[in-house]
Amino acid sequence: MKNTAQTFLTQEEQDALVQCVKDVEKRTSGEIVPVIASSSYEYPRAELIGGLTFGIITAVCTALIFNQTDMWAFLAQLLAFFFIFTRLLRAFPALKMPFISKDEMREEINEAAFTAFYANGLHRTRDLTGIIIYVSVFEHGVQILADKGINDIVDSHVWEDVVAEITTGIKAGRPGEALCQGVIRCGELVSTHFPIKPDDTDELPNLIIEGNARKA
Known part of the structure; x- marks a missing residue:
């Protein structure tokens, strides 16, 4: 490519x-x-916004699927997904495009x-x-x-x-x-x-x- x-x-x-x-x-x-x-x-702002957006969506979907109601567990998952998605956005810059x-x-x-x-x-x-x-x-x-x-x-x-x-x-x-x-x-x-x-x-x-x- x-x-x-x-x-x-x-x-x-x-x-x-x-x-x-x-x-x-x-x-x-x-x-x-x-x-x-x-x-x-490198568009670091897009990386942060994208990581947060994907992190929130994934954390919410996970909470709904597993019927989780613990706020602290939700926040922990959100932070984990945020970390994962920011690294993915850094590794695959094309994913940043919607946020630029x-x-x-x-x-x-x-x-x-x-x-x-x-x-x-x-x-x-x-x-x-x-x-x-x-x-x-x-x-x-x-x-x-x-x-x-x-x-x-x-x-x-x-x-x-x-x-x-x-x-x-x-x-x-x-x-x-x-x-x-x-x-x-x-x-x-x-x-x-x-x-x-x-x-x-x-x-x-x-x-x-x-x-x-x-x-x-």
Whole structure:
């Protein structure tokens, strides 16, 4: 299952995406870096709410089935079930989904993308032309951020269309192809203003998968 950063793309898709980035960067001084993360956040609040919800339901059902009336026994069972279900939610993060709002996920994806942008040095390119295509597998979310050199010229809202195209492709089961098309589209948007320079160098990795960076 493609539920982690490491399994999101096959090796062939990774190789194709790296080559796609290299080909696009032959036409622009922009530095485009796809970053794949398993999750943007651990969502501990959802874990607690989910554990409590499942714990209460299970404890009530148990009390009804066995006709229990002892309040202390009920509380003991509730605590035990709460402990069990919080551990299950931690082990199987997909169970947290009903307890996480879309707004919360979007906020966490945005924050994680900003963190990845700076942590991976996209703000340190020579001409301030770094672009991150951040994919968070757990949330099925995509975010694109560009550095100041690009944002001063290119309307930041144009990235929303690219995000929508990538997201659609991922949902259709074509993550590698979708990301490659996103890279190509980013290159088209910036190549006019930031063409390749004679002394241009590949300053950043061409693909980052949770700390594993690749240039070639």
